[in-house]
Amino acid sequence: VVPRSEKPLLRALGGEALACPPVWLMRQAGRYLPEYRAVRAHVGGFLDLCNAPALAAEVTLQPVRRFGFDAAILFSDILVVPQALGQPLEFLEGEGPKLDPITNTAGLARLSIDGLEDRLSPVYETVRRVKAELPDGVALIGFSGAPWTLACYMAEGGGSKDFAAVKRWAYADPAGFGALVDLLTEAVIGHLSRQIVAGAEAVQLFDSWAGVLAEEAFTRYVTVPARRIAEALHARHPGVPLIGFPRGAGLMIASYADNTGVDALALDTTVPLGWAARTLTVPLQGNLDPVCLLAGGEALRNGVRAIRRAYAGRAAVFNLGHGVLPRTPPEHVAELVRVLREEIA
Amino acid sequence: VVPRSEKPLLRALGGEALACPPVWLMRQAGRYLPEYRAVRAHVGGFLDLCNAPALAAEVTLQPVRRFGFDAAILFSDILVVPQALGQPLEFLEGEGPKLDPITNTAGLARLSIDGLEDRLSPVYETVRRVKAELPDGVALIGFSGAPWTLACYMAEGGGSKDFAAVKRWAYADPAGFGALVDLLTEAVIGHLSRQIVAGAEAVQLFDSWAGVLAEEAFTRYVTVPARRIAEALHARHPGVPLIGFPRGAGLMIASYADNTGVDALALDTTVPLGWAARTLTVPLQGNLDPVCLLAGGEALRNGVRAIRRAYAGRAAVFNLGHGVLPRTPPEHVAELVRVLREEIA
Numbered sequence: 001v002v003p004r005s006e007k008p009l010l011r012a013l014g015g016e017a018l019a020c021p022p023v024w025l026m027r028q029a030g031r032y033l034p035e036y037r038a039v040r041a042h043v044g045g046f047l048d049l050c051n052a053p054a055l056a057a058e059v060t061l062q063p064v065r066r067f068g069f070d071a072a073i074l075f076s077d078i079l080v081v082p083q084a085l086g087q088p089l090e091f092l093e094g095e096g097p098k099l100d101p102i103t104n105t106a107g108l109a110r111l112s113i114d115g116l117e118d119r120l121s122p123v124y125e126t127v128r129r130v131k132a133e134l135p136d137g138v139a140l141i142g143f144s145g146a147p148w149t150l151a152c153y154m155a156e157g158g159g160s161k162d163f164a165a166v167k168r169w170a171y172a173d174p175a176g177f178g179a180l181v182d183l184l185t186e187a188v189i190g191h192l193s194r195q196i197v198a199g200a201e202a203v204q205l206f207d208s209w210a211g212v213l214a215e216e217a218f219t220r221y222v223t224v225p226a227r228r229i230a231e232a233l234h235a236r237h238p239g240v241p242l243i244g245f246p247r248g249a250g251l252m253i254a255s256y257a258d259n260t261g262v263d264a265l266a267l268d269t270t271v272p273l274g275w276a277a278r279t280l281t282v283p284l285q286g287n288l289d290p291v292c293l294l295a296g297g298e299a300l301r302n303g304v305r306a307i308r309r310a311y312a313g314r315a316a317v318f319n320l321g322h323g324v325l326p327r328t329p330p331e332h333v334a335e336l337v338r339v340l341r342e343e344i345a
Numbered sequence: 346v347v348p349r350s351e352k353p354l355l356r357a358l359g360g361e362a363l364a365c366p367p368v369w370l371m372r373q374a375g376r377y378l379p380e381y382r383a384v385r386a387h388v389g390g391f392l393d394l395c396n397a398p399a400l401a402a403e404v405t406l407q408p409v410r411r412f413g414f415d416a417a418i419l420f421s422d423i424l425v426v427p428q429a430l431g432q433p434l435e436f437l438e439g440e441g442p443k444l445d446p447i448t449n450t451a452g453l454a455r456l457s458i459d460g461l462e463d464r465l466s467p468v469y470e471t472v473r474r475v476k477a478e479l480p481d482g483v484a485l486i487g488f489s490g491a492p493w494t495l496a497c498y499m500a501e502g503g504g505s506k507d508f509a510a511v512k513r514w515a516y517a518d519p520a521g522f523g524a525l526v527d528l529l530t531e532a533v534i535g536h537l538s539r540q541i542v543a544g545a546e547a548v549q550l551f552d553s554w555a556g557v558l559a560e561e562a563f564t565r566y567v568t569v570p571a572r573r574i575a576e577a578l579h580a581r582h583p584g585v586p587l588i589g590f591p592r593g594a595g596l597m598i599a600s601y602a603d604n605t606g607v608d609a610l611a612l613d614t615t616v617p618l619g620w621a622a623r624t625l626t627v628p629l630q631g632n633l634d635p636v637c638l639l640a641g642g643e644a645l646r647n648g649v650r651a652i653r654r655a656y657a658g659r660a661a662v663f664n665l666g667h668g669v670l671p672r673t674p675p676e677h678v679a680e681l682v683r684v685l686r687e688e689i690a
Contacts, residue, residue: 270596272597289516299519
């Protein structure tokens, strides 16, 4: 068995520049894999799969077995946290998540953090099962949505074009909205901590909607909560790396990196890697365009090699800039891993 | 009559720091105004309004009269260009634009630039009518969608979450996709040039989807076309400023500013204004969050004053970071203008 500290992912996240960056992909478990669709066909809905530890563990491990990734990432969903706080959630086929929206401070009365981790216990059971079956040298990553992104879904009731409901609340009643963000920060700390206790060796904080905020709001709702989460996790679980993913942060990325204390930074597709490698000091993760993976061929090979070159001599993890798209041919993923690991003249 | 060069908007775009920045708002003409809805009720669809110069001129002027803005912006739509190139377009009520998608190079045969400006002649007639009725001191702004953003709509057939169709084409067949971008660049130059001939005193290039591209693609499909457009317009119409709006450009903004030759830069809501005022040398425009305007109250007043402070001593134009949202109370817009123009102690 490869000791924890010698797993390539954990070495890279610990600051070591490896000859070839370890690789995993956001949404590496999912609909693009026939073996995933086969499991999915046996359960009712998406949330039923998230709440069935044996099946969730199986789909977590599928892409690791098929492609030889350096990490497994827990199969779950960021919205299990709002659901466990008391907000009804459903996934309608082909439509994405639907929550009964909470758009003002009075709505906070519908939420309760008491017993949250009991209600999320199937997630931790999945972590335990995956950990027990993890191939040699492969690390297990846990995750949570970040407070701002969870608040977006909770106030909008699902996806959004303009984020008018969540931002309007934040502008009109900063104290009340701040109370929601504080509650979510506490929930996220508890959720990630329990995943680590159950066996997660690194955790990623997904702030998928970080890129819609003006500067002051970004600091208040993205950076400050991430710092509180990083501080709490570092205190409870020293040595377990936290990867921050403020998607779309754009010009705010350096400020996020400098002020949160995250151990590594996941970069979305828009971040120029040359700039990032020169400017950011933490280990980096990313950032191939998922559509480049979908397209395949010469563009994919060139894209993988360009990222590998940008990371040369640097602590880094190969990943996409966003999740694997459902129509992605699995052979393209195999090609990505093959090209990444090939000898470069 | 205030001479052209003394119109506040043109002075600011020419590099002059005014005591109070001139102001206009993206989508200042539109559904949030009862007088707009009254005109709209008399025509069939949205495109019918765009193609009726007398009515389009009227709705262009409505917000200028009501709020005393420093500029009118032509009422039209960026998708009239793909339509005039030969791609069928419709706007379904409440659903946004629908185009019959063109997703590969063979589809280019459906497009023709010959006679483009004849087919767009109602737009130029609107410009002429607005110009003739423009209140004293108010400037007239023309606009076009930028080639990348137009290509997105043309390939996706409307809005998109992942831009898989347009990017897949660009990755799989860069030469063919480049031919579309070249065609669009030529069309945009012609369209903006005709608006200037008809009376537009400044023009804005809307690259609404600039923020979804990786670095190399951003340079190729956003920056290079903008540079070609700027060069052509400067050659044909010296002294007429071009405002570039690469929405969501994030870390690529400085590169866009340095390499396109646009005369001014419109900033989306996410751009930290302190950074922009220190770093970018061209006149700046933006970037209040449209949801802050929707929310109103103290947040609005604080937001307006913060932007005015950031622009102190600098050539700048007050605007939003994106368009006015349809549910915005018109009184909030009046309050924005009042607070912007109030004396600051």
